[in-house]
Amino acid sequence: MSEQATQEQTDERIEIVSFAIGEQAFCLDIGHVLEIRGWTNTTTLPHAPDYVVGMMNLRGAVLPVIDLSMRLGLGKTIPESRHVIIIAHIDEKSVGFLVDAVSNIITVNTDEIKPTPEVSSSRTAAFIRGVYTLDDTIVRAIDVHQIMPQEALSAA
Amino acid sequence: MSDLRDMFFEECDDLLEVLSTGLEDLQNETSDAETINAMFRSVHSIKGGAGAFGLDRLIKFAHAFENVLDDLRSDKIGVDATITALMFSGFDHLSDLVDAARDDNDLPDTDGAAVLAELKQTTQNANGGVGGDDDDDANEVSSDDFEVQAMDFSFDLGGDDDGGIGELPGLPALGGGEEAVDGATHFVVKFKADPVLYTRGHDPALLFRALGEMGELSIEADRSEVAPLESLKDAPAAISWTLTLRPDDGIDESTIREIFEFVEGQCTLHISETVLEAAAGEEAAPAADAPAAPVAEAAPAAATAAPAAKAETKPAPAKAPKAEKQEAKSGDGGKKSSEPRNSTIRVDLNRVDRLINLVGELVISEAMLRQSMNELPVSANSAVSEAIGQLKTLSGVLQESVMAIRAQPVRGLFQRMSRIVRESSRQAGKTSRLVMVGEATEVDKTVTERLVEPLTHMIRNSVDHGLEKAEDRVAAGKPEMGTIKLEAAHRSGRVVISLTDDGAGVNRAKVRQKAEEKGLIRPEDDLTDSDIDNLLFRPGFSTADEISQLSGRGVGMDVVRSEIQALGGRINLQSEPGKGTTITISLPLTLAVMEGMLIEVAGESLVVPTVALRETLQPGQANIHDFCDGDRGLSVNDSMLPIVDLGEALGFRAPLPDFSNQSLLLIEGESGRRSALAVDGIVEQREVVIKGLEQNYQSIPGIAAATILGNGKIALIVDTDQMIPSPGNGNPGLRKGSELAEVNSNV
Incomplete structure (x- = not known):
């Protein structure tokens, strides 16, 4: 019986990677994160949305780098060597997220997540799954599926 | 078990291909005896495999199909348009059944019922004149047929045709039955080994081979006593053989007995002498439908020696030309289904793809190495650059060979x-x-x-x-x-x-x-x-x-x-x-490598596929003519080509005021239309490894794919067809930058 209880508890505990964009803290489920790299130059894509920085070469694989700050409406990042790219695997695709810095890997309980405040911005509602409160910091959980570039672009 | 099952279905694909090739030959009247034999073998093997996996509908259908093929090869039915059409529908349905079995689907019962009925009807008509035959057919479709055929399948692995264990490799004059119908004296040897014969290490095949050296020999195996597969123990001991020998001069019964001297007391041996009448042989032929009904035919064979010999006359004509054929083929190194199959192996496609990816990366690394070597102060004929040159050749050959693995006819x-x-x-x-x-x-x-x-x-x-x-x-x-x-x-x-x-x-x-x-x-x-x-x-x-x-x-x-x-x-x-x-x-040719021209536009490196490239030029301003809305044309050989400013078309920069410093690439699309691409500079022609953009991102208008350059940077490959304006053709790559910006901001 006690075994079952433990089982339930561990099921609810997940690890998240928290990172900073500007003054704000965000996080993703660690299951999506493949690796974390320093900034490398990217190749500009024609006709790409403004939040797609370009394509990067990850050991022979070509993958897009998304400026998360721009994607979340927090202003364009001018990439420098201090910036970090989080390589994530989402919906069968590999993608790099350009962020300011990776802060920590934290274990949280899934039920600790609180709903996103009902703010007016549709972007907030679409991209933020909810928030965790950790040591007085609000960490915003990103909805990785929504944050990916949407295919509709090329069909337009 | 599921591995075996997968292997069976993979084999089915090959077998169906053989069958299909045969059907084409049949239709184009380029078939020969071997064609039908190969088709028969294919269907037969499918049936055998299906038996092992209990795929009843497949067995039934393959069986009916096989019977028709068998009648075809024994010339009971002639090849005509109706038969060919029937075989094609048979083939289609057989493929459906295989597919359905593979996916564990059930085809509706009505499906193919007509074809099945027609196939059966054809067999019946072909054999209709002879009373005993209907019984044979009925027996064959019944379930006990399954056991016998499953055995057949396993014997096929080592052996050859329907003869199974009876036809031993290396025996001379297997098809001697043809001459058997000439009134000569024959010896009929009935041989059944006791289990002890095998435990003492004797091999009937050797005995038969020795017998075969005394004249023309045909062998018939009687497997009727062989137990069903599941309860099978001593298989060989349950088989008996009927050997018909047309002796060479000077061979009599005692010489034949000499052969079996060593196994005396370890087998049941019966030798008789008989004279075969030509007429008798012909008469008996239709009744004893040997290859289709080995069991039924073995029974009379056991009763008396003479009818067994007659039975032998039937399959012989079909076999004889085949034996010749095989010889001819091995002579000129042909590769048909009858040849050993060990020249190919099955490899998981993922492994091949992984290899290809790795080699692709090797080629890129090699290029990176070469580039950095060029930047070092090393003289061109040093040992290092020689080794690098060799590395380049090797990695090129390696890549080609690896790509060839994926190539299929x-x-x-x-x-x-x-x-x-x-x-x-x-x-x-x-x-x-x-x-x-x-x-x-x-x-x-x-x-x-x-x-x-x-x-x-x-x-x-x-x-x-x-x-x-x-x-x-x-x-x-x-x-x-x-x-x-x-x-x-x-x-x-x-x-x-x-x-x-x-x-x-x-x-x-x-x-x-x-x-x-x-x-x-x-x-x-x-x-x-x-x-x-x-x-x-x-x-x-x-x-x-x-x-x-x-x-x-x-x-x-x-x-x-x-x-x-x-x-x-x-x-x-x-x-x-x-x-x-x-x-x-x-x-x-491959999806992985192509020749391209490396160019520069607005500080970006891009690749234009060489296939589309016709000419590169540095135009004088005189050849460039302005039209409305900043459109420009280039006069080449009395014709006017539209100029596409690549930098503008891809949204990298604002339209250029003039093209005097630009290089122009004349490109031609698949439709034959041409245009001139204005670029900042042409770097070099090179082979590039294609990296798809869709895998991690999405398709981009005007861009076909990407590649990785020697310095590790990514260069985009231009989709030239989208860079050629055409009145009847929408070209997303040519939309002006402003329009696209609007589209993008909506996302």
């Missing part, structure tokens, strides 16, 4: 298409045949797989819209049967697959009218014939007055085109009124 693809032709002809009420040319042409496996859908659609279109109705064809002085030709060839580094029908050709007036109605073109547009033909590829285009069962289901040629383009291919249509239509697909 298009035969399988084409054969699938022949079925589509049959089915769509039937549905459209037309008669047509498929002619295949260049089936041996090798294409990347992914390409062949992804061509199935577009080709299917194209063929349906050809049958439905291309070919005229029979009466119209006759009126136009054409043969009633329409011909659809599928052709594959390698041409200048690409694979070209063309589909030609001898139909009415594109009705250009109708196409034009339809396109105007749909607003695809304006009435005042001046279109060449080829422009009009290629309107068929525009989305939402369908000229069929009424939607037929085959095509016109909303999936148009535009889908075909986009699928071909996704493979890096081009599609083009040519038509001659009254003569027919040819659709040509041109595809890259």
Whole structure:
């Protein structure tokens, strides 16, 4: 019986990677994160949305780098060597997220997540799954599926 | 078990291919005895395998099919159009059954019932004259047949044909039965080994071989006492053999007994002498249908020696020519199904792909190394640069060899298409045949797989819209049967697959009218014939007055085109009124490497595929002429080509005020249209490894793919076809930067 209880508890505990964009803290489920790299130059894509920085070469694989700050409406990042790219695997695709810095890997309980405040911005509602409160910091959980570039672009 | 099952289905694909090849030969009257034998073996092996997995419907159907093939090879039925058609439907249904079994689906019972009945009927008619035969057939379809055939299958592995263990390799004059019908004296040896014979290490095969040296020998195995597979223990001891020897001079019973001297007391041996009458042999032949019913025939064989010898006369004619054939083939190193199969191995495709990826990365690393070497102060003929040069050659060869693993002949693809032709002809009420040319042409496996859908659609279109109705064809002085030709060839580094029908050709007036109605073109547009033909590829285009069962289901040629383009291919249509239509697909040889020209635009490195490149020039301003809205044209050899500013087209920068410092690349699209790309500089021509953008991102207008340069940077590969303006063609890559910006901000 006690075994079952433990089982339930561990099921609810997940690890998240928290990172900073500007003054704000965000996080993703660690299951999506493949690796974390320093900034490398990217190749500009024609006709790409403004939040797609370009394509990067990850050991022979070509993958897009998304400026998360721009994607979340927090202003364009001018990439420098201090910036970090989080390589994530989402919906069968590999993608790099350009962020300011990776802060920590934290274990949280899934039920600790609180709903996103009902703010007016549709972007907030679409991209933020909810928030965790950790040591007085609000960490915003990103909805990785929504944050990916949407295919509709090329069909337009 | 599931591994075995997978292996069985993989084998089924091969076997079906053999069967299909045979059917084609049969239809084109290029078949010989071996063709039918090979077909028989295929169906037989499918049946055997199906038995092992308890696929009852497949067994039943394969059995009926096999019987017809057997009657064919024993010349009870002649090959005619009806039989060929029946075999084709049989083949189609057999493929369906295999597919259904593979996916664990159940086909509706009614499916193929007609074909099955027809197959059975054919066998019955062929054997109808003889009373005993119906019984044989009935027995064969019943379940006890299954056990016997399953045994057969396992013996096939080591042996040859239906003879199974009876036909031992290396025995001379197996088909001696032909001469047996000449009234000569024969010895009939009945031999059954006791288990102790085997435990003492004797081998009946050696004894038989010794016997075979004394004259012409034919051997018949009686497996009727062999226990079913599940309760099988001492298989060999349960088999008895009937050996018929036409002795050479000076051989008598005692010499024959000498052979069996060593195994005396360890076997049951019965030797008798008999004279075979020619007439008797003929009479007995139809009654004893030897290959189809080994069990039934073995019974009389056991009773008396003479009838067994007669039975031997039946399969002999079929076997004799085959034996010759095999000899002839091994002589010239031919490779048919009868040859040992160990020349190929099955490898998981993922492993091959992994290897290909690794080699691709090796090539990139090699290029990176070479580039950094160039930047070092090393003299050109030092040992290092020599080694690097060697490395370059090796990695190139390595890459080529690895790519060749994925290359497969298009035969399988084409054969699938022949079925589509049959089915769509039937549905459209037309008669047509498929002619295949260049089936041996090798294409990347992914390409062949992804061509199935577009080709299917194209063929349906050809049958439905291309070919005229029979009466119209006759009126136009054409043969009633329409011909659809599928052709594959390698041409200048690409694979070209063309589909030609001898139909009415594109009705250009109708196409034009339809396109105007749909607003695809304006009435005042001046279109060449080829422009009009290629309107068929525009989305939402369908000229069929009424939607037929085959095509016109909303999936148009535009889908075909986009699928071909996704493979890096081009599609083009040519038509001659009254003569027919040819659709040509041109595809890259591999999906991984291509020749490209490295260029620079607005600080970005880009690659223009060399296939499309015709010429590079540094124009004087005099050759450039301004038109409205900043459009410019270039006069080359008395013609005017549109100039496309690549930097602007890709949204990298604002339009340039003048092109005097630009290099121009003359490119030609698949449709034959040309334009001039204005770029900042031309760097070099090189081989690039293609990296798809869709895998991690999405397709980008104007860009075909990406590649990785020697310095590790990514360069985009320009989609040249989208850089050629054309009145009848929407080119997303050519939308002005501002329009695209709007689209993007909406996302």
